[in-house]
Amino acid sequence: MxxxxxxxxxxxxxxxxxxxxxxxxxxxxxxxxxxxxxxxxxxxxxxxxxxxxxxxxxxxxxxxxxxxxxxxxxxxxxxxxxxxVGFVWQNNARNLLPYLTALENVEMPMMLGGKVDRAYAKQLLEWVGLKDRMNNKLQQLSGGEQQRVAIAIGLSNRxxxxxxxxxxxxxxxxxxxxxxxxxxxxxxxxxxxxxxxxxxxxxxxxxxxxxxxxxxxxxxxxxxxxxxxxxxxxxxxxxxxxxxxxxxxxxxxxxxxxxVPKEYLEAARIGGRATMEFDGEKIVITAPKSLEEEKN
CATH class of the missing domain: 3.40.50.300 (P-loop containing nucleotide triphosphate hydrolases)
Known part of the structure; x- marks a missing residue:
């Protein structure tokens, strides 16, 4: 997809x-x-x-x-x-028109697409648990109910x-x-x-x-x-x-x-560079040795 x-x-x-x-x-x-x-x-x-x-x-x-x-x-x-594509925003104001009912909000994208399917709009509101609230205006719905209307809107054009x-x-x-x-x-x-x-x-x-x-x-x-x-x-x-x-x-x-997750790098004290070795089974990433350590 x-x-x-x-x-x-x-x-x-x-x-x-x-x-x-x-x-x-x-x-x-x-x-x-x-x-x-x-x-x-x-x-x-x-x-x-x-x-x-x-x-x-x-x-x-x-x-x-x-x-x-x-x-x-x-x-x-x-x-x-x-x-x-359908979209559900965190901010309900981007999904919903406050002067319309829940059902009318769901039908709006259908209208813009040229064909309103009221039966499907009602089915969507039933799916999101708003069968008895579909004719309510937005100010009559809680924040959670409004977000469920927004989900139905996102699905309205299939x-x-x-x-x-x-x-x-x-x-x-x-x-x-x-x-x-x-x-x-x-x-x-x-x-x-x-x-x-x-x-x-x-x-x-x-x-x-x-x-x-x-x-x-x-x-x-x-x-x-x-x-x-x-x-x-x-x-x-x-x-x-x-x-x-x-x-x-x-x-x-x-x-x-x-x-590599930052917490792993910090625990291994790895900064801008690292050494990498393959032992035949595993890839091992370690902090590079300093010149003094290599001499010893």
Whole structure:
């Protein structure tokens, strides 16, 4: 569904250039539900905006559902955003029109696409647990209910890919669990590919695969170890780490580049250089010896 190779994004402001993505590689299978995590400034939101057609990549390759987003024309981009990708924002104001009912909000993208399917709009609101609230205006809905309307809006044009940017960032733990349950249900029943950007490790623990981004590159992947994802989320709430519920892997790209976790480098006292040896089974990375140590 998604294939990024050597993806680069450079933002320019006057004489200053900021490289947000520095050759990122990422593959996401059709029907997969996965999360992207990273610190502020790591490049995760930039990646999401590129996948959503909101930003253009500077270089590299990025293909989504058969669309080449590096070469796509402006008129094709409109069609891509209407038919291929749906978006759920953390800020409800970017998803919802306050003077419309929940049902009318879900129907709005259909209207822009030229065909309103009221039965499907109602079905979506039932899926997100708002069967009895679909005719309410937004001020009559709680924050969690508004976010569930936003999910229904993101699905209204039957996209192949749903992108969610911190979808539970402004709701409580119970509502967060409910929203993740909705994502898992639509992923299973519709087969839609879902990519969630989050800094919440509890949320990340509830998907099969997590990709960590650091300094504009994919650094680590975590694959599900615990089949009970709800229990995995609770384990993290009780003080566990993502490694306790997922198996961690370092990502190696096609030319052999990898990012060694900073805590490993600090523990081994490795700075700008390192020595590397292959003993026939393992690759061993160590801090280089000083000239004095070599003489001895």
């Amino acid at each position: 998604i294939q990024c190779e050597g993806l680069v994004k450079i933002f320019k402001a006057q004489d200053i250039e900021v490289v947000a993505l520095q050759g990122l590689n990422l593959n996401v299978e059709q029907g997969e539900m996965m999360a992207i995590i990273g610190n502020s400034g790591s490049g995760k939101s930039t990646l999401l905006n590129i996948l959503g057609g909101l930003d253009r990549p500077s270089a590299g390759q990025v293909n989504v559902g058969g669309w080449d987003l590096l070469k796509i024309k402006d008129e094709q981009l409109v069609e891509y955003k209407r038919k291929t 996209p192949k890919l749903l992108l969610a940017d911190e979808p539970t960032g402004s709701v409580d733990t119970q509502t967060s669990d409910q929203i993740m349950g909705i994502f898992r249900r639509v992923n299973k029943e519709i087969g839609i590919t879902i990519v969630i950007v989050t800094h919440d490790l509890t949320l990340a623990s509830k998907v099969d695969r997590v990709v960590a981004i650091r300094d504009g590159l994919t650094s680590t992947e975590f694959l599900k170890r615990n089949p009970n994802l709800d229990a995995a989320g609770e384990a993290i709430r009780q003080g566990g780490g993502l490694q306790d519920v997922h198996e961690a892997y370092v990502v190696v790209d096609r030319v052999g580049r990898l990012q």
